Amino acid sequence: MTPEDIYATVEATWPAARLERSGPWTIREGRGGGKRVSAATAAEGWTEADLPAAEAAMEALGQEPLFMIRAGDEPLDAALAARGYRIVDPVTAYACPVGRLSAEPPAQMAAFPHWPPLGIVRDLWTESGIGPERVAVMERVAGPKCCLLGRQNDRPSGAAFVGLAGPFAMLHALEVTPALRRLGSAQAMIRRGACWAEAAGAHWFSLVVTTANAPARALYEALGMEEVGHYHYRLK
Incomplete structure (x- = not known):
């Protein structure tokens, strides 16, 4: 990309x-x-x-x-x-061929793709600051899309959103419940999202992250994703 x-x-x-x-x-x-x-x-x-x-x-x-x-x-x-x-x-921005992530799918119970978002997914997003205004953004996506419910230790652990634009898939709104972080839930949702995207016809999987978020960037790089671009904002 x-x-x-x-x-x-x-x-x-x-x-x-x-x-x-x-x-x-x-x-x-x-x-x-x-x-x-x-x-x-x-x-x-x-x-x-x-x-x-x-x-x-x-x-x-x-x-x-x-x-x-x-x-x-x-x-x-x-x-x-x-x-x-x-x-x-x-x-x-990070990206990689979708097969690099889908080649190692997570356990079946670790992450569930679906649309529209379940109530528990909306609740998890709300708890992390992703409210109805951002869910409305997801609802506006015209192409194939799904949200993901992560599970860890038989508990809902996180949520994410994936949308497709031609051969490119992009992950958004990845959030993991603080008490269940560093247990593999984020990785499971990313890999499950890549599996879903590949089945939907994507060739590439991508995401954008604030550059200051070192733990998230370390995870993406450990999964084999590579830097492919940068941008920033200017606010008056």
Whole structure:
């Protein structure tokens, strides 16, 4: 997967409530779904004179001005820094061939793919801060999708979401109950998600994670996933 594949897969598997093309900008209405669905992005040809229009469009939606900075956006990054925007949440993208993960499926009882999310999955997400606004993002995904219920020691242990965009699958909203962490539940959900994605036609499995989350990154790398891109946000 290339960085461009990652951006497109994020867009398809974690979609904004509404997209608006405004000059050189794509303005996203997030409706509480987080930064990925609320950040503006720039097309070629933008100028600093275009920035106030982007800011006004986001403020009209009741959102703070927020931009996603992708590979090739270095001039925009510098212009926003000069206007007092600060960097928030640098992100690293990981991917690997789906077979690298599906080759070692977890125990049958360790993770269950299904859709729509069971009540216990919604409860697990709510406990970890993933509320109905983010579940609404998952519900907007047009392609194949599933959520995963993890189990550990005969107890619900975690939840995750996987969406497909063509040959690319992406994992989102992976959460494990604090009392049951470091027991293999996250790995089981990832591998089960890869098995489901492969059966649905995916060739690649991917995810994005905040760069500061060292334990999660160590897990993904131990599973054979590789860094394939980066992005960050600038917040006014």
